[in-house]
Amino acid sequence: MQTTTAECPYCGQIRTVMIPDDLDPQEELYCAQLEAIASCNCTQGAAARNKNKILSIAEDHIEDVLRAAHPDAADLFQEAKEAVYDGRIRKLSVREGSGGKAELKRTKDGISVSFEKTNKKELST
Numbered sequence: 001m002q003t004t005t006a007e008c009p010y011c012g013q014i015r016t017v018m019i020p021d022d023l024d025p026q027e028e029l030y031c032a033q034l035e036a037i038a039s040c041n042c043t044q045g046a047a048a049r050n051k052n053k054i055l056s057i058a059e060d061h062i063e064d065v066l067r068a069a070h071p072d073a074a075d076l077f078q079e080a081k082e083a084v085y086d087g088r089i090r091k092l093s094v095r096e097g098s099g100g101k102a103e104l105k106r107t108k109d110g111i112s113v114s115f116e117k118t119n120k121k122e123l124s125t
């Protein structure tokens with residue numbers, strides 16, 4: 001890890017952040033900015049911090065519910081989760097060849113990931 005500084009894009013505060021060593025310069029900037037947003041306590045950044053948190057939980061849920069047995073749906077859902085959070089996609093539903101149905105949808109507080117064959121498995125943020 002290395003120490004660098006980055007500006008919170010919402011309030012302009014300069015934050016000192018830790019980022020991994022093995023990044024190219026563009027990734028370093030991106031990573032440092034995400035860390036700055038995550039560590040800043042401004043009200044302007046609260047929505048962005050909440051979004052990042054929900055997306056990170058949704059990412060884990062997609063992996064937990066789908067990755068092992070349904071990798072194609074897992075890939076699609078990982079691609080779509082931000083659009084679902086933002087409401088550009090309200091619900092994404094995948095009917096697999098085997099008959100199972102996977103669903104990714106926006107809920108009041110976050111994103112829910114479910115897979116249904118005979119027993120429904122669902123995780124919500």
Ligand SMILES: [Zn+2]
Pocket residue numbers: 008009010011012013040041042045
């Ligand atoms: Zn800030």
